[in-house]
Amino acid sequence: QVQLEESGGGLVQPGGSLRLSCAASVGILSIISMGWYRQAPGKQRELVATITSGDSTNYADSVKGRFTISRDNAKNTVYLQMNSLKPEDTAVYSCYVRYSDYRIDYEFDYWGQGTQVTVSS
Numbered sequence: 852q853v854q855l856e857e858s859g860g861g862l863v864q865p866g867g868s869l870r871l872s873c874a875a876s877v878g879i880l881s882i883i884s885m886g887w888y889r890q891a892p893g894k895q896r897e898l899v900a901t902i903t904s905g906d907s908t909n910y911a912d913s914v915k916g917r918f919t920i921s922r923d924n925a926k927n928t929v930y931l932q933m934n935s936l937k938p939e940d941t942a943v944y945s946c947y948v949r950y951s952d953y954r955i956d957y958e959f960d961y962w963g964q965g966t967q968v969t970v971s972s
Contacts, residue, residue: 891942
C-alpha cells in the first residue's frame with residue numbers, strides 16, 4: 852500500500868552539494884513523519900534526518916549544520932539538501948516513512964530501496 856519514489860543521488864566532490872527527493876504514495880493511510888536513513892559500506896543503517904507532519908525536525912549530529920530536511924505535505928514529498936559533503940557521507944540513502952492506518956489504529960515504518968550518494972575526489 853506504500854510506494855516511495857527516491858531520486859537525487861550521484862557522485863560529487865568533497866565540499867559539493869546534492870538534493871535528495873522522495874515522494875510517497877500512501878493512499879488512505881496517514882503519514883506521521885518522513886526522513887532519510889543511510890548505510891555506508893561495512894556499517895549499520897543510521898538515521899540522518901526526520902521531519903514530522905508538524906515540521907518538527909531531527910538530525911544526526913554528524914550532519915547538523917550541513918544538511919537540511921524539508922517537506923511538501925500536499926505532495927507527500929520529503930527533501931534533503933546536503934551541503935559541504937564529506938567522503939564520510941558516502942552511503943546508500945533510503946527514504947523513510949512512518950504512517951498510521953486508522954482502520955486498525957496502528958503505526959508502521961517503511962523504507963525505500965535507496966539512492967547512492969558517493970563523495971570522492
